[in-house]
Amino acid sequence: xxxxxxxxxxAENLIQEHFELEPSLEKVIWINPNKTxxxxxxxxxxxxxxTGSVLSFYFPPYDEFPYAxxxxxxxxxxxxxxxxxxxxxxxxxxxxxxKAYSRETVTV
Amino acid sequence: xTAWQNWQAAFLRxxxxxxxxxxxxxxxxxxxxxxxxxxxxxxxxLSKAFLVAGDTKLxxxxxxxxxxxxxxxxxxxxxxxxxxxxxNKSQQKVKFKALLPLAREIELLAPALAQGGPNPEYxxxxxxxxxxxxxxxxxxxxxxxxxxxQGIQLLKYIExxxxxxxxxxx
Numbered sequence: 001x002x003x004x005x006x007x008x009x010x011a012e013n014l015i016q017e018h019f020e021l022e023p024s025l026e027k028v029i030w031i032n033p034n035k036t037x038x039x040x041x042x043x044x045x046x047x048x049x050x051t052g053s054v055l056s057f058y059f060p061p062y063d064e065f066p067y068a069x070x071x072x073x074x075x076x077x078x079x080x081x082x083x084x085x086x087x088x089x090x091x092x093x094x095x096x097x098x099k100a101y102s103r104e105t106v107t108v
Numbered sequence: 109x110t111a112w113q114n115w116q117a118a119f120l121r122x123x124x125x126x127x128x129x130x131x132x133x134x135x136x137x138x139x140x141x142x143x144x145x146x147x148x149x150x151x152x153x154l155s156k157a158f159l160v161a162g163d164t165k166l167x168x169x170x171x172x173x174x175x176x177x178x179x180x181x182x183x184x185x186x187x188x189x190x191x192x193x194x195x196n197k198s199q200q201k202v203k204f205k206a207l208l209p210l211a212r213e214i215e216l217l218a219p220a221l222a223q224g225g226p227n228p229e230y231x232x233x234x235x236x237x238x239x240x241x242x243x244x245x246x247x248x249x250x251x252x253x254x255x256x257x258q259g260i261q262l263l264k265y266i267e268x269x270x271x272x273x274x275x276x277x278x
């Protein structure tokens with residue numbers, strides 16, 4: 001099994017778990033899923049306090065989850081502004097390549 | 109060490125120093141404004157230690173004080189922390205969610221977010237027109253942090269994050 005395949009499985013399990021745990025989570029955007037070294041997630045939640053910026057928290061790999069994670073929580077309005085390039089993404093993140101997940105597209 | 113690791117270590121070092129100051133400013137000898145000022149700075153710098161490693165632009169870190177609530181929200185789903193705290197994922201989510209109102213109160217202590225109201229650094233005018241100095245204000249938040257289960261829990265977690273940062277998050 002390829003490293004990319006393992007990473008994709010881990011990322012999608014994590015996304016599914018976050019939908020299970022957070023009823024108000026509307027959408028998860030996996031940014032640059034082609035990256036093999038880390039998982040970058042934008043979690044869109046109307047309950048998130050708006051800041052007008054993307055604050056991405058870093059978590060290092062550990063035994064049971066061997067991939068670095070960078071997670072930011074934003075509001076739906078902030079996501080719209082990101083798509084209009086009014087709010088910049090964190091350094092190195094791009095909208096060139098991303099996957100969007102909703103509650104309906106993951107098995108919860 | 110890379111540049112972001114140096115920044116992370118520096119934010120963590122300062123958060124720990126602020127925590128030490130918070131602990132030394134004991135209730136009997138110091139007004140609540142001084143203790144809460146240190147506590148607000150602890151939480152902001154602790155949160156920023158995670159953000160600076162997460163590709164967050166440096167100008168967003170220095171220009172904003174709103175990071176601690178997002179930090180607690182994100183931590184509520186962190187599996188590594190769940191394991192370290194010996195909770196299952198639902199327990200962790202519920203426990204951390206209960207801490208959010210107090211986390212928000214701490215975040216709002218930053219003068220830039222206090223909207224001209226009570227904050228631990230600068231005088232403000234209350235709705236009756238009275239000018240108040242932080243040193244003369246009781247800050248009921250301090251009681252809630254010390255006497256309620258959520259407050260005690262939040263302070264305990266802050267201490268765990270600071271003491272076990274390298275083990276859990278590096």
